[in-house]
């Protein structure tokens with residue numbers, strides 16, 4: 001038997017072949033669900049449709065989310081056999097949450113202002129006889145009585161759950177970041193979150209340890225934790241993707257090789273985001289070389305707005321603010337309008353022309369131009385490397401703090417007149433920087449997750465020459481990964497072996 005299924009949320013059609021034993025087509029709270037008893041050996045073909053995400057995606061029957069013995073799906077329309085209409089369902093508000101294939105272990109502990117929209121009774125109790133793989137963790141995958149919970153708990157005032165994927169989740173940066181996310185200091189004290197942690201064979205056990213620590217921290221806002229190794233599962237419906245995992249550059253490894261290895265990771269993750277993430281997912285790429293990784297990820301996710309991709313240069317901004325504050329003898333929060341231009345590498349340009357200290361141009365407050373042009377610039381460019389020499393590993397805690405800052409800059413309005421730095425797509429930029437690369441520039445946000453580039457910036461020869469140098473490096477990096485961005489055959493001719501901040 002062949003079924004063609006239209007998913008309401010993305011208007012996708014999936015043709016399910018060899019579906020056996022449809023147990024029931026049942027209405028639950030005004031929506032229809034198909035229950036399958038057995039799907040062994042089935043396959044899925046997506047129709048060739050330019051608007052369909054993840055064309056050509058195929059799942060081995062053991063990996064596909066539907067490959068369990070009892071399945072619950074929300075439909076807008078189902079046809080059987082292909083083409084002949086079986087049933088059309090009017091789907092009410094809030095249906096979107098229930099429209100994807102539901103894997104019970106992931107979708108259990110939810111508590112928010114509207115408990116009626118959460119998974120409860122009928123839906124959640126349809127447990128697979130043989131769960132595919134364990135994704136939810138510990139108490140986070142236990143079903144409990146949400147009705148009873150909502151009567152007493154403070155969750156009544158909470159906002160709708162925000163779902164956040166983190167890759168490299170068992171790594172050093174994540175070890176700081178995850179706890180900040182869970183504590184509410186990033187998205188707010190009324191914002192429940194789900195954490196979806198992406199690991200690998202290498203790290204899976206460590207990831208379980210991370211989940212145990214999250215569990216033991218009793219964070220009330222942390223409503224779900226799931227762990228997985230497949231980005232197509234972990235990224236499903238996520239609102240934010242914090243992409244930290246990347247292979248570190250080893251001794252003797254060429255930068256081109258690093259670009260290729262990590263680029264491949266980000267190409268795969270871009271495809272997965274394109275296929276299954278929330279269509280307006282915000283993506284922050286941290287894994288190095290982060291600008292070019294972000295470009296690769298973006299190019300592999302054509303259905304997600306290019307503006308949604310960021311390469312983390314906030315750590316560089318924070319480092320630059322620290323240096324200016326120390327030199328001027330003021331507290332850090334007196335430094336504003338700090339731009340990092342370009343690549344997160346030793347060619348990055350910390351901009352002292354536009355920076356302000358206590359509302360005044362930094363050059364007026366720090367009259368030592370030689371210090372600004374040489375020592376300040378070099379200190380910021382090489383800060384990561386010096387830290388590695390002293391600490392024995394790259395910045396982790398301060399990087400996590402800067403990821404928090406980067407997210408908060410997008411979800412809260414930028415203070416009047418100020419801006420923040422982020423590596424974003426250059427196409428359409430007002431400065432004359434080459435198009436079609438990811439380049440750190442000054443941004444402002446209304447607090448809606450989006451940003452605009454600042455236009456009230458000064459430019460002089462010193463600044464422009466340095467911008468051109470970091471731009472040339474990024475253009476060369478892009479040529480090196482053309483095979484991963486769909487822009488032809490890669491040609492690697494990096495002008496010089498410039499370094500990541502940590503590679504001195």
Ligand SMILES: NC(=O)C1=CN([C@@H]2O[C@H](COP(=O)(O)OP(=O)(O)OC[C@H]3O[C@@H](n4cnc5c(N)ncnc54)[C@H](OP(=O)(O)O)[C@@H]3O)[C@@H](O)[C@H]2O)C=CC1
Nearest residue numbers: 168171172173199200202203245246247286287288312315
């Ligand atoms: N943009 C910025 O400002 C900064 C960026 N960074 C970068 O962030 C990244 C993560 O740093 P950190 O958390 O300290 O690193 P860790 O080494 O602690 O963790 C990195 C994670 O990357 C994952 N990974 C993915 N692919 C590979 C691979 N092929 N080989 C090895 N590990 C892999 C591993 O997780 P798993 O096995 O689960 O995939 C690992 O846990 C690095 O690329 C680093 O250079 C660091 C500081 C600042």
Ligand SMILES: O=C([O-])CC(=O)C(=O)O
Nearest residue numbers: 384394395500501502503
């Ligand atoms: O090079 C590294 O891995 C560390 C890094 O990016 C930084 O400290 O800015």
